[in-house]
Structure formats: C-alpha cells, structure tokens
Amino acid sequence: MIDLIGYGAFFLTTALIFSLVTLGLNLQWGLTGLFNVGLAGFVAIGAYTSALLTTPDDPVRLGGFGLPILVGWAGAMAIGGIAAALTGMATLRLRSDYLAITTFGVAVVVQLVALNAQKLTGGPFGIGFIPRPFGGLAETPLLFNLSNLAVVSVVTLIAYLALEHLSRSPWGRVLKALREDERAAISLGKSARFYRVQAFAVGGAIMALAGALQAHFTGFIAPDNYLPILTFQVWVMLIVGGSGSNPGAVIGSILVWAIWAGSGTLTSVLFPPEQQARAASLQIVAIGVMLCVILLLRPNGLFGDRPKRPRFGKRSKAVAAKSSSNS
Amino acid sequence: MSLQFVVDGLLTGSMIGLGAIGVTLTYSILRFSNFAHGDFMAWGTYATLAVVSAIGAMVGKVAPIAPLSFGWPLLVALIVGMAFTALLALLLDKVLFSRLRSQGQAIIVVMASFGASMALRSLLEFTFSSRPTYFSRAIQIAMPVGFGIRITPDQIALLLLTAVLVLGVHLLMTRTQTGRSMQALSQNAALARIVGIDVASVVRVTWVIGGALACVAGVMIGILVQVRPFMGFDMLLPMFAAAILGGIGSIPGAVLGGLIIGLAEAGAVQLIGAEWRAAVSFIILMAVLFVRPIGLFGVRER
Numbered sequence: 001m002i003d004l005i006g007y008g009a010f011f012l013t014t015a016l017i018f019s020l021v022t023l024g025l026n027l028q029w030g031l032t033g034l035f036n037v038g039l040a041g042f043v044a045i046g047a048y049t050s051a052l053l054t055t056p057d058d059p060v061r062l063g064g065f066g067l068p069i070l071v072g073w074a075g076a077m078a079i080g081g082i083a084a085a086l087t088g089m090a091t092l093r094l095r096s097d098y099l100a101i102t103t104f105g106v107a108v109v110v111q112l113v114a115l116n117a118q119k120l121t122g123g124p125f126g127i128g129f130i131p132r133p134f135g136g137l138a139e140t141p142l143l144f145n146l147s148n149l150a151v152v153s154v155v156t157l158i159a160y161l162a163l164e165h166l167s168r169s170p171w172g173r174v175l176k177a178l179r180e181d182e183r184a185a186i187s188l189g190k191s192a193r194f195y196r197v198q199a200f201a202v203g204g205a206i207m208a209l210a211g212a213l214q215a216h217f218t219g220f221i222a223p224d225n226y227l228p229i230l231t232f233q234v235w236v237m238l239i240v241g242g243s244g245s246n247p248g249a250v251i252g253s254i255l256v257w258a259i260w261a262g263s264g265t266l267t268s269v270l271f272p273p274e275q276q277a278r279a280a281s282l283q284i285v286a287i288g289v290m291l292c293v294i295l296l297l298r299p300n301g302l303f304g305d306r307p308k309r310p311r312f313g314k315r316s317k318a319v320a321a322k323s324s325s326n327s
Numbered sequence: 328m329s330l331q332f333v334v335d336g337l338l339t340g341s342m343i344g345l346g347a348i349g350v351t352l353t354y355s356i357l358r359f360s361n362f363a364h365g366d367f368m369a370w371g372t373y374a375t376l377a378v379v380s381a382i383g384a385m386v387g388k389v390a391p392i393a394p395l396s397f398g399w400p401l402l403v404a405l406i407v408g409m410a411f412t413a414l415l416a417l418l419l420d421k422v423l424f425s426r427l428r429s430q431g432q433a434i435i436v437v438m439a440s441f442g443a444s445m446a447l448r449s450l451l452e453f454t455f456s457s458r459p460t461y462f463s464r465a466i467q468i469a470m471p472v473g474f475g476i477r478i479t480p481d482q483i484a485l486l487l488l489t490a491v492l493v494l495g496v497h498l499l500m501t502r503t504q505t506g507r508s509m510q511a512l513s514q515n516a517a518l519a520r521i522v523g524i525d526v527a528s529v530v531r532v533t534w535v536i537g538g539a540l541a542c543v544a545g546v547m548i549g550i551l552v553q554v555r556p557f558m559g560f561d562m563l564l565p566m567f568a569a570a571i572l573g574g575i576g577s578i579p580g581a582v583l584g585g586l587i588i589g590l591a592e593a594g595a596v597q598l599i600g601a602e603w604r605a606a607v608s609f610i611i612l613m614a615v616l617f618v619r620p621i622g623l624f625g626v627r628e629r
Contacts, residue, residue: 033434035434035437035438037362037441090613090616090617091616093620094616094620096433096434097354097359097360097433097434097437098571098616098620100360100362100434100437101360101564101567101568101571101612102612102613102616104362104563104564104567105564105567105568105608105609105612105613106609108564108605108606108609109605109606109609112602112603112605112606115602116602116603228445228560229445232441232442232445235438235441235442236442239438277452277456277457278452278453278456281449281450281452281453281457282449282453283449284445284446284449285446285449285450285453287445287446288442288443288444288445288446288447288449289442289446291438291439291442291445292423292439292442292443292446295427295435295438295439295442296423296426296427296439299430299435
C-alpha cells in the first residue's frame with residue numbers, strides 16, 4: 001500500500017512536470033498558433049542552466065556555482081525565455097513553417113552542445129549531484145516522493161493560474177485575435193510580431209522551468225533526456241487534451257503519461273529483455289498513429305477551444321451548414 | 328587543410344540536394360514542410376537493401392561491375408526501391424495529408440507529418456532493429472586524382488548519377504507540360520485551378536518525384552556511410568536548410584543549396600571537428616533567414 005502511494009506520487013510528479021511543458025506549448029501553439037517542434041531544446045536549456053547555477057563547484061567543467069535552487073529556477077526561466085525570444089525574432093516575420101524548421105534546428109544544436117561542450121555540460125555523462133529540494137528526506141522514500149509532489153504541484157498550480165489569468169487578460173485576447181484573424185488584429189493597431197515574440201518567450205521560459213524542476217527532482221541530467229521523443233510526447237499530450245485549453249493541457253499530459261508508462265510496464269512484462277528495445281519502438285509507433293488519428297478525427301482534442309471557422313469561401317458555408325444542423 | 332574536403336563536400340551535398348528537391352517541391356506545391364521526408368529516405372534504403380538480399384538469395388552471388396563495389400542487383404533494387412518509396416509517399420498522402428489539407432490548416436499537416444515521421448522511423452527500428460547495416464563490406468581503394476584529392480569509383484559513379492537525375496528533373500520541370508503545371512500550381516494555386524490544371528495529378532507527380540529522389544539519396548548514404556533507421560531523420564535539418572537557402576520551389580536552388588551546405592559541413596569537419604557538423608546547417612539556415620529569407624533563387628510570396 002505504502003509502495004503504491006509512493007509510486008503514485010512519483011508518477012504524478014513526472015506527469016505534472018510534463019503538464020508544465022504542455023502548458024508552455026499551449027501558450028505558444030494553442031493560444032498564439034506558433035509551431036514549436038524543438039521544445040526538447042528549451043527544456044534542456046532550463047535543466048542545464050539550473051544545474052550549472054546550483055551544483056557545487058566542479059573542477060572539470062565551468063561553474064557549479066552552488067547557488068540556491070530558487071535562483072537556479074529563475075536563471076533557467078530567464079535563459080529559456082531569451083533563447084525563445086531570439087528564435088522568435090529570427091523567424092516570426094516569415095511563414096509559420098520557418099519557425100517550425102528553426103525550432104527543430106534549435107533542438108538539434110542544443111543536443112549537440114549538451115553532447116560535445118564537455119566544459120559546459122559534462123558531455124555524454126551529463127551533470128550529477130544536482131541539489132534536491134528535500135534531499136534530506138531521501139532516507140524515507142515515501143516522504144521524499146510526497147514532498148517532491150507537493151513542490152511540483154505548487155509550481156504547476158502557480159503556472160496554471162497565471163496562464164489562465166493571462167489568457168483572459170487583454171494580452172491574451174490580442175494573441176487569440178492574432179491567431180484567428182491576423183489582418184483584423186493588425187488593423188486595430190496591434191503589432192503581430194511583437195506580441196508573438198512575447199508569447200513565444202513566455203512559453204519558452206515555462207518549458208525551461210519544467211526542465212529545471214525535472215533536473216532537481218531526479219538529481220542527474222544527461223543529453224539523452226532531451227531527444228526528439230520528448231517533443232513528440234508533449235505534442236501528443238497537448239493534442240489529446242485539446243490545444244487552446246489549459247485544463248486540457250494538464251489532463252492530456254496525465255492521461256498520455258499514464259498510457260505511456262502503462263504500456264511501458266506492459267511491454268516489459270510481455271517481452272523478454274532482449275526484445276525490450278524493439279517493443280519500445282512499437283510503443284512509439286502506436287503513439288504516432290494515435291496522434292495522426294486524433295488530428296484526423298477529433299482535431300480539437302478532449303477539451304479543445306471552439307472550432308475555428310473560415311470566414312468566407314465555399315468551406316465556411318459548408319461548416320456553417322454543418323454546425324447549424326448539429327445544433 | 329587538404330582539398331579532400333571538396334570531394335567529401337560534393338558527395339554529402341549530392342545527398343542533401345537530392346533530398347532537398349523533394350522538400351522544396353512539397354513545400355512549394357503542397358505548401359507544407361514535410362518532416363516525414365527523411366523517413367521516406369530511410370524506408371527507401373531499407374526497401375532497396377531488402378530487394379538486394381532477395382536477389383542475392385535467388386540467383387546467388389553476383390560479381391560486382393568492374394571497379395564498383397556493387398553489381399546489377401543493386402541497380403534493379405534501386406529502381407524497385409524508388410517505386411516503393413514513391414508509393415509510400417502517395418499512400419501517406421492519401422490516408423493522412425490530403426484529408427488534413429482539405430480541412431484547410433497548413434500547420435496541422437506539418438504536425439501530422441511530424442507524427443508520421445516518428446511512427447515510420449520507429450516501425451523501421453522495430454522491424455530491422457537500430458543496429459547499422461551495410462550494402463557491402465568491401466573496402467574500395469581511393470584513386471589519387473591530383474591536388475591531394477582521392478576518390479573511389481563508387482563515389483564517381485554516384486556523383487554522375489546525381490548529375491543525371493538533377494538534369495532530368497530540371498528538364499521535366501521546364502520542358503514538359505507536367506512540369507509547367509507544377510510551376511503554375513506553386514506560383515498561384517487559384518489561378519492554376521481556373522485554367523484547368525488537374526491538381527490531383529500534379530500532387531501525385533510531386534510525391535512520386537520527391538519519394539523516388541529521397542530513395543536515391545538514402546541509398547547513396549547507405550553505400551557511402553551506413554544504413555540505420557535514423558539516417559533520414561538526421562538529414563532533415565540539412566535538407567530544410569538547403570531548400571530554404573536555394574529558395575523554396577527552385578530545383579537548381581535546392582541542389583546548389585545542398586552542395587553549399589555539404590561543402591561547408593566538410594570544411595567544418597576539417598577545421599573544428601566532426602562532432603559539430605550538424606550545427607553547420609543551422610548556422611547557414613539562421614544566416615539565410617536573417618539576410619535573405621527568400622533564398623538564392625526564391626520568388627517573393629504573393
């Protein structure tokens with residue numbers, strides 16, 4: 001029973017860290033329509049920044065500045081936000097696909113730096129001895145897991161409430177207006193690029209914070225944690241929950257993480273050890289197909305924002321006719 | 328620094344360029360960046376490899392053609408592989424992309440291609456495992472050709488093949504009715520429909536060309552480097568960078584962009600080390616986006 005509670009706490013902590021990333025993505029994609037396929041890069045930036053700031057001094061690499069954990073988190077958000085703002089400034093005046101390609105490139109480069117810049121990131125072996133918020137409780141796993149869960153829940157709750165507030169604020173309404181009809185919003189005097197860069201930067205900062213939380217929760221990070229599969233998982237979480245909805249982002253994350261962890265356990269029970277790697281790739285196939293099916297059949301997810309309607313042309317009439325016949 | 332990087336760069340550039348032709352065509356005609364294009368490459372390569380071993384099992388060992396490391400089975404297999412990859416692209420378009428396109432949100436299609444890419448790649452890993460394999464384990468002796476450059480017969484043959492294919496696609500695009508229809512659709516889709524261009528058939532031709540060339544590029548990587556499920560995914564960033572550097576929609580641009588990136592990568596390997604190779608395409612991409620986002624031969628969007 002105690003084991004079960006401990007595992008439940010551990011599971012929820014991971015799921016909530018994922019939902020923090022998904023919340024950041026929801027601000028970028030759901031609210032603003034900015035496509036980020038390199039979010040693993042921003043999560044990694046956050047994790048490494050916070051690790052560098054808070055670990056004890058290490059002679060073989062730069063820093064280990066031994067600062068308090070909260071300073072690490074703040075630093076992670078700042079650097080993650082700046083990185084996202086720079087990416088946005090480079091591409092947001094261009095077609096939306098260019099942002100997708102550039103963010104993809106950011107993730108590749110971050111992965112490269114994490115692997116090769118030994119002096120900064122510890123290379124393939126990563127960084128260990130990252131201070132944990134309740135490290136003193138590690139003797140009693142249950143208490144340790146529960147206190148971690150409490151910390152992560154509080155941070156996620158704060159981020160959630162802030163984002164809910166933001167999306168209802170005038171700022172959030174401008175973002176939605178830009179997403180729905182850019183020309184109309186610009187004609188009201190809103191600078192599309194300026195608002196989008198802001199949204200992209202805030203989203204990037206939230207992702208970086210999630211990366212930092214994860215780093216301090218496990219105490220060890222390595223480049224392998226930030227492969228494209230992470231980006232993919234978070235996208236599936238957002239699409240399942242329904243893009244544009246913050247509760248959807250949180251619930252989608254928990255749901256998809258439950259499916260992911262559950263099917264992982266299932267494959268480890270069903271397949272012999274030498275077939276594990278193969279079974280794991282089958283798991284990714286299933287989730288990839290699931291993403292495509294949801295996009296085809298239920299593009300708004302479980303809790304999606306209201307459907308977007310084209311305003312003119314043949315399709316708008318078709319959509320209008322369909323929705324009026326439904327109601 | 329030795330001039331060897333020119334040969335290495337031209338070879339890498341050919342692979343990138345052949346892949347970038349498909350990327351630039353899907354981008355300009357279907358108006359989305361296809362993240363699954365790299366996985367077409369990998370699928371085509373594995374299909375070719377499978378046909379080569381099937382032929383080997385049926386007719387026994389075939390002696391390679393004089394100086395090359397491969398014989399006629401590979402050529403036959405390559406053609407089968409190209410057809411297979413083209414069919415794969417058409418199939419994916421039918422079940423996924425065309426349906427989402429008709430819903431009218433370009434970026435959803437991009438996301439679906441990302442999901443499809445993940446699924447396709449993992450399916451390869453599941454079937455063939457992630458261990459690298461090879462077309463041939465024979466080692467070729469590189470011939471010196473002066474200026475400290477060495478080149479193997481395989482490399483010469485593949486460079487010639489690239490040149491022929493690029494010329495062929497260029498002629499198709501500029502001299503035939505199909506090619507002109509493709510250009511028309513990429514320049515102004517609404518007007519192209521009005522003058523009666525068969526959009527569905529143009530879309531099919533686009534996928535067939537893109538898929539077939541992706542297969543050739545993949546097999547080149549397979550012959551010169553190795554075959555593994557991630558081979559195409561790792562080419563994605565260089566291919567996108569080449570397509571954007573050359574200007575979206577331009578075939579000569581995509582090839583030239585590929586060659587520039589290939590040469591830059593090979594130069595960077597000599598100067599700063601192989602581990603930073605992948606950063607080269609990103610730096611070039613960012614430079615293009617800041618300085619001249621329409622690329623070398625691009626047309627401003629209307």
